[in-house]
Structures are given as structure tokens and as C-alpha cells.
Amino acid sequence: MNYKIGIIGYGVMGKTRHTAIDEIKKGQVLMISEPSIGADMNGIPNVSHEEIINNPELDVIIVCTPNFLNKDLTIRALNAGKHVFCEKPPAFTAADIVDIKEAESRSGKTLMYGFNHRHHDSVLHMKRLIDSGEYGKVLWLRGRYGKSVTKDYFNQWRAKKELAGGGILMDQGIHMLDLFLFLSGDFDVVKAELSNLYWHMDVEDNAFVILKESATGKVASLHSTMSQWRHLFSLEIFLEKGYMVLNGLITSTMSYGEETLSVARNRSTAPAATWKDEVITKYVNNNSWRYEMDHFFDSIDEGKPIVYGNSDDAMKLMTILDKVYEQKDF
Structure with missing residues (x-):
């Protein structure tokens, strides 16, 4: 049609x-x-x-x-x-x-x-691997998503709570929280620290969030920031039988670097710190849109x-954000 x-x-x-x-x-x-x-x-x-x-x-x-x-x-x-x-x-x-x-x-x-972000080829591949069970259950996740902003940020609607609803977490960190939910399921325990130490606005310039699923013990940590002075995207997922690390993200400016996914089986014996067993995939096309x-x-x-x-995904995500913003102390 x-x-x-x-x-x-x-x-x-x-x-x-x-x-x-x-x-x-x-x-x-x-x-x-x-x-x-x-x-x-x-x-x-x-x-x-x-x-x-x-x-x-x-x-x-x-x-x-x-x-x-x-x-x-x-x-x-x-x-x-x-x-x-x-x-x-x-x-x-x-x-x-x-x-x-x-x-x-x-x-x-x-x-x-x-x-x-759910629609990036790298993320879709991670989702398929996780859902296959080949690497076991997700144990923990770590996400870092940050950028640098300039003084003209003060003049943008994103800097005003009544227009934006929140700061860097609502603007950018929300994507990483959504990926946590998409790739590993829900969380019921939320702990957070929000700060505005540098920009001194009524919205946060940094969010540190710890999530836990009580039933399984799965934990995720997020740092979302606008005082990092460089653009960075990094999502790490560690499972019972291996790990997946996604660094960089294809954007129009490529300011986050190349979108590179590394996948490997777990290694618990020496030399555990060598990376020759990783399967590394670099993505050059952004098909997500x-x-x-x-x-x-x-x-x-x-x-x-x-x-x-869908709207159920939105409900889960906004429930977590509610719990985060309840812990704001500035």
C-alpha cells in the first residue's frame, strides 16, 4: 500500500x-x-x-x-x-x-x-546470538554513552527541563537503557546518581545508573554523560559462555568512531588477556533508518x-526512568 x-x-x-x-x-x-x-x-x-x-x-x-x-x-x-x-x-x-x-x-x-539503535545491524546480530542460547544467559551489561556539548547548549530546548523532561539521560542515555531491555530483558531494582557539576543546569549532565533483575541477579551499569569532552559509545555484554563488545556507532558525522563488534567465547585460563580468539566485525553501512x-x-x-x-517497551523504559529521576537530589 x-x-x-x-x-x-x-x-x-x-x-x-x-x-x-x-x-x-x-x-x-x-x-x-x-x-x-x-x-x-x-x-x-x-x-x-x-x-x-x-x-x-x-x-x-x-x-x-x-x-x-x-x-x-x-x-x-x-x-x-x-x-x-x-x-x-x-x-x-x-x-x-x-x-x-x-x-x-x-x-x-x-x-x-x-x-x-535497536535496528543497527550490529545490535540485531547481538540479539540473534543472545536469543540462540549459544552463549548462555546474560550475566551483566555495561554501557557508556557520552558526548561533549558547547556553551550554545544552554540556548537549546534540550537544556530546559520543562521542554526536555530531563538531561543527558533522557536525550542519549535512554537509547542505552533501551538496548539493555531489548537485549537482556527487564530490571526491577534501580539505583542512580545524577549530577550537574559542570553545566549547572536544572537537568543532569551525568547519570550513573545501576540496574538489577532480582530473580536472576543480572546487573547492568550505565554512564551517560555530556562532560566527557569526546563522543563515545560502548556496550559490553558478558554471558555464561562468552562476551560481546560493541564500540563505536555509525552516525552521519562518525564522531563515535567505527561501529565494531567483537564476539568471543569465555576464557578463564591464561592467557585470558589475549584477543586473538575474537571474531571482529566492522559495520560500514547504516541500514537502521x-x-x-x-x-x-x-x-x-x-x-x-x-x-x-512498541508501547509496552515504552512503559518498561519510562518506569525505569521514573525510578532514576526519583533519586535526583539537585
Whole structure:
């Protein structure tokens, strides 16, 4: 089916989603809504949010707006009978997700969230290996995700709690938390330290999070930071019979370095510190944007539930974030 699509928010992410839609050829963007540009973009009319939501010709709405708009626009679009794809974060709290799920249930429409990192080829390969049981159960995970920001960050909506909902954890660390859940399952114990020692904003510039699943003893640790002075992505997963280490992430700027996955069996005897047994794969193409849009539109076509990035995933994630932000002491 050739879906008729409107995109609300036409910044970097809106343009990225538009490109992916054009590449997979399963729909056509008929209108956009972006206050920072003129009356049209390459012949596509630029209209108000309301005009997109209430347009009876549109089947699908893509929401790529600042965080504070995500919940409201998602619910309004579902209530208008549209299928919805929304960027992360889904909302600010787990209570918000309850409201969204009610609208989703009433509408009978497809809702998917843009947890894009799930769709990287490296992560999908890790998921297949873990699910195969070949390496045993996950014992522990460690994620580091950080970047450096400049003083103009103060002027961005991401620096304001009422617009962003949180700081670096809500902006970037949320992707790593989502990968923990995607690759290893849920956690019920959450311990955290949040700080703003350098930027002194009302949102965190560092988040240190420890997660535990009581039933199995599985533990995960996350450090999400904007005072690292360099971009870094690193996800390590250690299992009963081996490990997987993903360093770097393909982005448009490649500021996180090459996306490289190392996989090996466990080694408990000397020389345990040599790495010749690792299988190393370097990924050079970022197919994640296309995979993500394919999954969304295929789910609509086939009437099947969203598997990667559904509202249940959003609820689990926001429940953890609620527990983290309850421990904020500044």
C-alpha cells in the first residue's frame, strides 16, 4: 500500500525519516509542519500541526518534535485515526504512557517509537546470538554513552527541563537503557546518581545508573554523560559462555568512531588477556533508518503488532526512568 504521510517536526530527524520513507517506497510525504522554515519544502506544503492531524487524506503521522510535544501529538494523532511513529522519548513519565496506551487501544491503530539503535545491524546480530542460547544467559551489561556539548547548549530546548523532561539521560542515555531491555530483558531494582557539576543546569549532565533483575541477579551499569569532552559509545555484554563488545556507532558525522563488534567465547585460563580468539566485525553501512521504517509500515500492512519499539517497551523504559529521576537530589 502507498501510505499518505505527514511529518510533524522537520528538523534533522524529520528529514532523516523522510529520506528513509523515500528509500523504502511504501508511502509518500504529502505535508510537513515546521515553524522554522517557509511555506513549503521542495514543493511539499508546510502547514500547522492541526492541519496534519485533522487531514482526512493522511494515513500516517511521523512525530519528530521536541520532547514536550511527543505525548500530546501522539494521542491527538491516534484519536484522529492515524497510525503514528514517534521519536523518543515517548513521554516524560510512565503515567504518561498509560494515557498513550489508552488512546492506542481505542484507536486500533499502529504506534511505534523511534528507538533507532535497536535496528543497527550490529545490535540485531547481538540479539540473534543472545536469543540462540549459544552463549548462555546474560550475566551483566555495561554501557557508556557520552558526548561533549558547547556553551550554545544552554540556548537549546534540550537544556530546559520543562521542554526536555530531563538531561543527558533522557536525550542519549535512554537509547542505552533501551538496548539493555531489548537485549537482556527487564530490571526491577534501580539505583542512580545524577549530577550537574559542570553545566549547572536544572537537568543532569551525568547519570550513573545501576540496574538489577532480582530473580536472576543480572546487573547492568550505565554512564551517560555530556562532560566527557569526546563522543563515545560502548556496550559490553558478558554471558555464561562468552562476551560481546560493541564500540563505536555509525552516525552521519562518525564522531563515535567505527561501529565494531567483537564476539568471543569465555576464557578463564591464561592467557585470558589475549584477543586473538575474537571474531571482529566492522559495520560500514547504516541500514537502521530503513529497517525501522520497514518494520513500521510492514506491521501496518500485515496487521501485526510492533515488535521493536512498541508501547509496552515504552512503559518498561519510562518506569525505569521514573525510578532514576526519583533519586535526583539537585
